[in-house]
Amino acid sequence: EAGVTQSPTHLIKTRGQQATLRCSPISGHTSVYWYQQALGLGLQFLLWYDEGEERNRGNFPPRFSGRQFPNYSSELNVNALELEDSALYLCASRNYRVAKTEAFFGQGTRLTVV
């Protein structure tokens, strides 16, 4: 069974540009979570989608947005990139309808803003 896949693996953008990160969940998982892992700051919760709807949002500015498609894959968009947006962005998926199930993570997208 395929795990959570994220693309691209690495992304280099210039300050002010937009970045789009993609995540494909494990088959059957309806929930997708996005986290930002900046150096030394642990995992900061960004967004949580389930069945196409935004369920919760972390304490990030509106230029961080996303969506979930009917096949449960998800996109994270970061507009007006700033240098401090450089981080590892992790996506996780989970079967929200089944209690006690853990989230499974992808390998992340390393975003570098120059």
Next chain:
Amino acid sequence: AQTVTQSQPEMSVQEAETVTLSCTYDTSESNYYLFWYKQPPSRQMILVIRQEAYKQQNATENRFSVNFQKAAKSFSLKISDSQLGDTAMYFCAFMKQGYGGSQGNLIFGKGTKLSVKP
């Protein structure tokens, strides 16, 4: 809001020894889950162990076990017979049980970097 605190940014242990990583959390919920995830240098996050708050028995997975103290809101991870492959960042995580609202959201601590030395 829930918070998860890992007070040890870095730890080291000799191969074959035992090490305990600390985690405390703050919540007003009574039904929730706690997790320990491992992130090796390859950066792939992997679940190590899971604890359901309604269970008094501490979870164990081979060399990994937890000490869950619900009243104290403490959830420590013990690694026995440490191996070089255990070198990684370890994250403690909290998730409310149930559906709707913010249930199902995973909140992480800042992590503990564990180095296993030969």
